[in-house]
Amino acid sequence: MTPAPPWATSNIARESQHPGGAPATLKYVQRTVPQDVSTGSSLRTRGGGGLAGPPVGGPRRRERRQTRLRRVFVRIACAWILGSLLLGVLPFRVSATVLGDGGFDSGNLAGPDLPPMAYSFGGWERRDTNGWLATSPNPVHSAPYSAAVDTMTSSIGSFIIQDFNASWTSFRWSFWVYPAQGAEGAAVAFNWDRGLTGSRQTATAIGMSSGRATSVAAWDGSATLAPISFGMWHRIDVLADGCARRQDFWLDGTWWGSAQPSPSLSLPSGLGTVAFGDGTYTASHGEFYWDDFTLAPYNCGFLPDLAIPDGGMSATPSSPPPGESVFLVAIVWNLGNASASNATVAFFFDSNGNRGPDPGETFATQVVPNLDPGMGTTLATTWRASGVGPHSLCAYADPADTIVERDETNNVGCTEVDVLSSPPDYTPANTVPSNTVVAGMSKAVRLTLDVRNVGGSAPNASTEIAFFNGTAPSPPFATVAVSPVAPDGTAGPFSATWASPSTPGLYAVTAFVDAANQVAESNETNNAYTWTIDVVAGPATSLVVGSPNYTAGSTYISSRTVLSFSIQDPGQTGIRRTMYHVDREWWGNFTATGPFQLYAEGGRLLEWHSEDRAGNVEPSRAATLIVDNTPPRTTVSPATGPFSPDTVFRLAATDTASGVAGTEYRIDQGPWVAYDSGFRVSSGEHRIDFRSVDHVGNRESEGTIYVASATSPLNASVNWKPFVAAFFAFFLAGSGALAARLAPMVGRSGKPSAVAAFAAVALPFVIAEIATGVVSFYTGLLSIPPILGWGTGVDLTILITGFVTSLIRVRSRRYWPAGTLAAPPEAL
Structure with a gap:
């Protein structure tokens, strides 16, 4: 290891003689x-x-x-x-x-x-x-x-x-x-x-x-x-x-x-x-x-000394057959008077006998974090026996010589191992895949393995590997020939293909080396390897249609409708990808791109499928979607005048795809009102707006007409006021004439006169009724309808007043002087 810098080392000092004799540090x-x-x-x-x-x-x-x-x-x-x-x-x-x-x-x-x-x-x-x-x-x-x-x-x-x-x-x-x-x-x-x-x-x-x-x-x-x-x-x-x-x-x-x-x-x-x-x-x-x-x-008297003394290296067993694991133990001591930190110990196969780890000889290394003076530590590792005959296995402390020691010659310890010859022993090795395998239904699964001879000699005959279903030998579905393999040698890889069933579940597949016992082996119990294969069901993908959409026999969407897929993965292996295409023109990868939309109007054929990581490919599914981007068209009738307050307006909307979802109108830019039947507007000038929307949200632009009702004879509708006035005038004239005959009025000649009574009592009301009818006919004022309007009120007032007056005249049976409406005093 790299030596620690001197400022990181403690307790390193040396007395120096000052000229005055006192110990000092300079x-x-x-x-x-x-x-x-x-x-x-x-x-x-x-x-x-x-x-x-x-x-x-x-x-x-x-x-x-x-x-x-x-x-x-x-x-x-x-x-x-x-x-x-x-x-x-x-x-x-x-x-x-x-x-x-x-x-x-x-x-x-x-x-x-x-x-x-x-x-x-x-x-x-x-x-x-x-x-x-x-x-x-x-x-x-x-x-x-x-x-x-x-x-x-x-x-x-x-x-x-x-x-x-x-x-x-x-x-x-x-x-x-x-x-x-x-x-x-x-x-x-x-x-x-x-x-x-x-x-x-x-x-x-x-x-x-x-x-x-x-x-x-x-x-x-x-x-x-x-x-x-x-x-x-x-x-x-x-x-x-x-x-x-x-x-x-x-x-x-x-x-x-x-x-x-x-x-x-x-x-x-x-x-x-x-x-x-x-x-x-x-x-x-x-x-x-x-x-x-x-x-x-610097007091150099404080140094570690890593040593592996005689007997500090051991191997168990010391006479293994080829392929057996040998347990190695090395005891490393610090014989110095300073601690050793991060000391590397290399275990090596001393092939040339120089008691040093040459390139390619080291098979394991370990690090001792700290070893105090006078202390030892035990290190262990394993070596797989190979090569028949004696071998020297060694451990070397501080092989790179990075730690300064008192003695650099006692760092290695060795032990002898004699690998014995033995009969051949075949065993499966390097199996692919390993452990549990996940596969899709009705899929080809490739199984691969090597054959290793862990025995001490080569066989004198060839053999074969048998692949069969289950965990016990049975008629194999595949066999592969194997030539003789040298001791500690490996042959392969050997492969076979297994077809997964169409039913999900766990299945066992076994490969048996030397299934027919053609080779006499030292161990006949280690010849088989069994794969556990989990056959899983494939994915199921459903189309998810976003809003807006409408289904009435067919499914209608617009270009604003977002489409996606809902994918079920019963095998839980993960979805590799989901693919779709439109009208069989191009394929899209939904897994990579995510939700999508359709823009071209009309019927579109959408097909899709998913594939899981076990290799299952879902059968393609399909749906026809009708893309509707055209709004409805609404007409109004009547669309031209003349108009009157009695005019009934009606709206009609048509849509060639998803159909009309609703129609609404408004008058003079007021609130929109849902249309369900015809409607009228009052007399005067008005603006009528109307529009419709279809089932996928396509709303048409507003339509507008302008209405001017009952503003002139040219554009007025039927006014019943003149007819009502004429009828009431006729009624008043008749009732007045009868009252005049029953109760005539004394004229200027002094004789009773029915004409005078009619002229004085009934005629004013008849003239008034006729006058309102004439005025309404020419001006539209006091028009009927409305029935409960001013026209009806005026007519009824004149009618009732005139009739009551005539009735009172008859009931009094008195003769009134001509030219007066009051009875003479002598008549009272």
Whole structure:
């Protein structure tokens, strides 16, 4: 497995001897150091006890340390001047900038290209803390960067941190880097004389180049890792494990790779040095930024050790016949003093005896999530015996060597299995279909199987497979010949076709290998395989006619009517599809498209059927639908005048398809009224609207006529008022004449006169009745009908008044003076 990054490992620390003798853990962290930078200065490093920690001891010790610092400073200055003279440049044209302390003297490390600046950024600092480092440091990149090295236009350049604990052979190292361009590196070295001669013992080196693979060194070993992306910040972590003699590298928290030194190399120790930039002084050119450097010792004494000891691998049975399952058990122990996580254990068939899982040999793998020191775990799997003779079956812990262990030679355990020879044994294998089969009625079902010889030898004769109905041998419906099959071999596939019955139900079909016992087998009870076949009924599909629709002998619809299907699936296998077509012209897939409509008017033949997933295809069904998109047509009579209040209007509607469902009318745009018989309108001008609708909702546009009744003799209907007035006048004249004779009136001559009585009593009423008739005849006023109108009222009033007057005249039997309607006083 991929090693965990060092910051995820706990309890890895090592005591380091501080010059003062106190145990300490060395850590470089960033700090903020406000500084005043003088004019351009040369690259200078602290010698001796550079980056010293907090004071330890009394004044004498501080005095010795100051003396040592002065000596180191003199050495560095001499070395710088000497190197400058040798190269002919003073100072070097390097642009190595440290923002803050950074292991250098405070100030601007720049050539003439970079003017002095004042900095107030983080720098590098060594801190000594007592005790063990319980957890590894978890530095976080902070901006701005702490140091920059730019050698793109110069020869060489770097910045160096020197003089830390010299007893380390194992350590953890992390830093952030921003590669901008070119190629530069970072290194941890021992016994480097500050770059004067270049002699050093490299512990770790990382070379980064734009667009190229990353090269790393682990002591005298090396490896090539994936390229690093330029133009962005990266975190690099290194775990140098002197015990395992291996270094692991992580890039941005992901394992990057590893490298190992020569087996005989004596790991270096001594004065420690860390260099960033062109630390090798080989004139690499690059622009890089560095930040958050951390270095800490690593106690490599804590390592797991996965082992499968002698007797830790077993097989049951150890002498199986071919084809039998062998139960394998492997006991994996952790003999180290650190936990092992996610350890992979591979079970393999060691065909070449090298006790290693070669390609194609592994038949099972298992993962142990965690195994604490001194603990063991039991893993089990099975192997199917094959190949007569002895075999070596093994288990290998950590086959990919992803876990660093104390001992990498005790990870495998093996056991021997002797596969014995035995008689042949035929058995069905790879049956198709498997388990319960669902089939439609009267369908062909294809049954297929292989024949496997799980015995230890091949038969000397051919045999056959018999297919028959039921679960016991009976006359087969099909047989297939089988040639001899080698031990642990398979022949086939062999097939037969079974015809399902037309009645739904469960049916059994059996295939029997070597049904006639032509081959002597070690096991005669494993030769049969039985399929259970569920024969199901097919679907039933009904047409669903939406609204509007109307059935009267035939079914009528309109183009607005939505058609769909209701499908019953008694076999519950699912409907594969439902198909339909119209007038046998085209097929539509209702399952894919859903509900549909018919648009062409007239009779349409619709046919449909469904198919289920068992293969049942329903017999086609059909229905004739008449598409009616034409509304009815309504006429009115009379359609032309003259009109009168007595005119009766009648409506007649016709429809050639679904028929008229109803007719309605309205007068003067009032509410619609359902038409059931003729109707009249009053005299005057009126508008009559009418319309009809058929049984599938086709409504015709409104029809309209305009009516003007009894507005002139030319357009009036029969007016009974003149006739009534004439009759009443005749009646009044007759009754008046009789009354005048019975009760004549005394005339001016003094004699009784019937004429005078008629003229005085009856004649005014006769004239009034005749006058109303004449007026109504010419103007239509007081017309009859209506019977209970003003005309009838006026006529009856005149009639009754005149008749009563005549009657009173007769009853009085008095003679009235001529020219007066009142009786003389002597008559009273």
